[in-house]
Amino acid sequence: MLECREITKVYGRKTAVDHVSFEIRPGRIYAMLGPNGSGKTTLMKMAVGLVKPNSGGFYYKDQPVGQESRKEIAYMSTEPYFYPWMTAKDVGRYYADFFEDFSPERYESLLERMELTPDMKTKSLSSGMMAKLKIAVTMARSAKVYLLDEPLNGIDLLARDEIMASIIEAARPDVALVISSHLVDELERMVDTAIFIKNSHLAAVWDVESLRVQEGKSVADKYREIYGHGEGQSC
Amino acid sequence: MEFTSALPIYLQVMTAIKRDIVTGRLTLGEKLPSVRDLAVQYTINPNTVSRVYRELEAEGVCFTRRGMGTFVTEDAAKAAQMKEEMAAELTDRFLKGMEQLGITGDEVMKRIKERESC
Numbered sequence: 632m633l634e635c636r637e638i639t640k641v642y643g644r645k646t647a648v649d650h651v652s653f654e655i656r657p658g659r660i661y662a663m664l665g666p667n668g669s670g671k672t673t674l675m676k677m678a679v680g681l682v683k684p685n686s687g688g689f690y691y692k693d694q695p696v697g698q699e700s701r702k703e704i705a706y707m708s709t710e711p712y713f714y715p716w717m718t719a720k721d722v723g724r725y726y727a728d729f730f731e732d733f734s735p736e737r738y739e740s741l742l743e744r745m746e747l748t749p750d751m752k753t754k755s756l757s758s759g760m761m762a763k764l765k766i767a768v769t770m771a772r773s774a775k776v777y778l779l780d781e782p783l784n785g786i787d788l789l790a791r792d793e794i795m796a797s798i799i800e801a802a803r804p805d806v807a808l809v810i811s812s813h814l815v816d817e818l819e820r821m822v823d824t825a826i827f828i829k830n831s832h833l834a835a836v837w838d839v840e841s842l843r844v845q846e847g848k849s850v851a852d853k854y855r856e857i858y859g860h861g862e863g864q865s866c
Numbered sequence: 867m868e869f870t871s872a873l874p875i876y877l878q879v880m881t882a883i884k885r886d887i888v889t890g891r892l893t894l895g896e897k898l899p900s901v902r903d904l905a906v907q908y909t910i911n912p913n914t915v916s917r918v919y920r921e922l923e924a925e926g927v928c929f930t931r932r933g934m935g936t937f938v939t940e941d942a943a944k945a946a947q948m949k950e951e952m953a954a955e956l957t958d959r960f961l962k963g964m965e966q967l968g969i970t971g972d973e974v975m976k977r978i979k980e981r982e983s984c
Contacts, residue, residue, distance in 0.1 A: 660911055795909045800902065802912045820869055820910045840914070843874045 632657050632807055633678065633696075633704070633776050637687035640673055647673040648684070649831040655776065658804040662818040662839075663811040664854060665828035671811040672709060674828070675778045679706040691776070702731060705774035709781045711761050715754035719747055719764055726768050738771035745793055762786050763794065770797050777801060777808045783817050795821060815851045825850050827857050867908050875910055876917045883918070884927060887938055888949045895940040898928065 633655040640648040648670045655661060663671050676682040678689045680696045691700035713722050719742055726733045742749060745763035756764060766782055779798065783791055799821060802808060809826075812818055818825075819839070827834040834857050842848050848856075869878050886892040898904070901919065905912040919936045922928040926944055928936050939945070964974050 658913070660913075792909065796906045799905050799909060799912065802902075802905070820875055820908075820914075823911055823913055840874050840876065840917075 632692065634690045634693075635674065635678070635687075636690060638674070638677060638684045638689070639686045640670075640677065640682065640684045646831050648677070650687070651828070651831075651833045652687075653826055653833060653836055655807045655809060657775070657807050658802075659807055659823040660798075660802055660821055661807070661809045662815075662822040662825045662850065663809055663828065664813065664815060664818075664825055664850070665834075666813055666858060669828045670831045671828055672780055675706060675780050675809070675811060676708075678778055679704055681706075703775040704778065705730075705769050705772045705776070706778045707765050707769040707780060707782060709784065711753070711765065713753045713764075715752075717753045718749060719751045719753070719767075720749035722753065722764065722768050723749070723771070726771070730772050732773045734771050734773060737773075738767060741767035741771055741797060744797070745790070759786050759790050763790055766794050766797060770801055775806055777806070779808070779810045781811055781813075783810075783812055783814050791817065815854045819850045822850075825853070827854070829857060876914050876921065879904075879908060879910065879914065879918045880921060883922065884948050884952065887927065887945055888952060892938050894938055894942060894945060896938045897934075898936045898938065900935060 635651055635653050638648050638651050639646065651670070651674065663674070665671050673682060677684050678696060679701055680689075680698075689696040691704065694700065696704070713725070717725065723733075723735055723738045726738070727735060739749070742764075745767050747760060747764055747767065751760070753761070753764065762782065762785065766779070769777065769779065777798075782794055782798065786794065795817070798808060798810065810818060810822070822839055825837045825839055825842075827836070835853070837850070837853060839850055842850065842853060846853075867879075867882060869875055883892070883898075887894075892898075898919070899907060901912050901915045904918075905915045908915075919928060919930070923930060923936070926941070927939055927948065929939060930936050961974065964970065969977070
């Protein structure tokens with residue numbers, strides 16, 4: 632569905648992504664894991680065409696990503712991207728203008744669930760409220776692929792439950808979700824597949840249940856094995 | 867619900883549902899939540915829930931009515947059998963734990979009796 636083919640991205644002297652390939656398939660929830668600076672955000676930005684790779688590319692339904700694919704791929708970036716004067720309602724209008732698949736009704740019900748009101752100004756939102764607003768407006772699209780960059784970052788436990796629930800609700804047999812995070816424990820129970828990115832490389836891709844069944848390991852165990860001091864034990 | 871990280875989640879959810887049937891929190895013939903609802907309720911992957919229902923069906927614990935959803939078995943004997951199995955498993959685990967501590971046979975019985983009398 633969404634394919635990353637041999638992508639390399641260089642920023643100045645730093646290689647942010649180095650010959651990475653993987654495939655995102657429908658009906659699955661993916662965790663994209665790795666410490667800060669490992670290349671997760673750059674990968675997501677390339678998947679929606681916001682950053683151009685030096686070589687290789689992202690393909691959606693076998694076509695290079697771009698204007699067309701953006702209609703079906705919803706992306707939520709880590710940094711807030713609304714004008715400070717906007718209210719939650721304005722944010723909804725802004726999205727409705729950009730994306731045909733945006734549902735104002737769904738947005739309204741998500742806002743309510745997140746305990747946000749349409750008249751709230753984005754500049755007055757706490758970081759937790761901003762995170763909830765970003766999720767609400769992104770999940771109000773009925774996209775085929777959702778790319779969520781660090782949706783659980785800096786969020787209290789209760790907000791986290793609401794955010795995870797609204798992510799799970801979007802899962803369908805024809806939909807793929809990719810969630811990047813360094814909070815491994817939070818994602819453990821909700822993902823099918825874990826993609827481990829290490830130092831700009833693809834370190835491993837694991838089916839989470841088979842990891843538990845075959846190796847008796849959790850995603851967190853594998854994470855420690857890949858990034859921790861147990862290096863050298865390849866998988 | 868809290869999960870143990872190294873055990874497959876589908877097995878943990880299966881056990882939780884069976885326990886609810888055995889303890890009567892779920893009644894015989896009751897409709898179970900949809901895959902999506904149960905996934906949201908437990909904040910787990912919907913594919914995991916599908917697998918839970920599939921495996922429970924294969925074990926005869928649940929059955930599916932086409933277009934209507936998944937239901938708890940109506941067979942009381944099945945529920946009784948599940949209770950037996952769960953009790954046997956708990957007993958095994960208890961005895962194994964005691965054995966690891968070097969406590970066996972009469973000593974185990976003695977301890978249980980002591981507990982009963984207070």
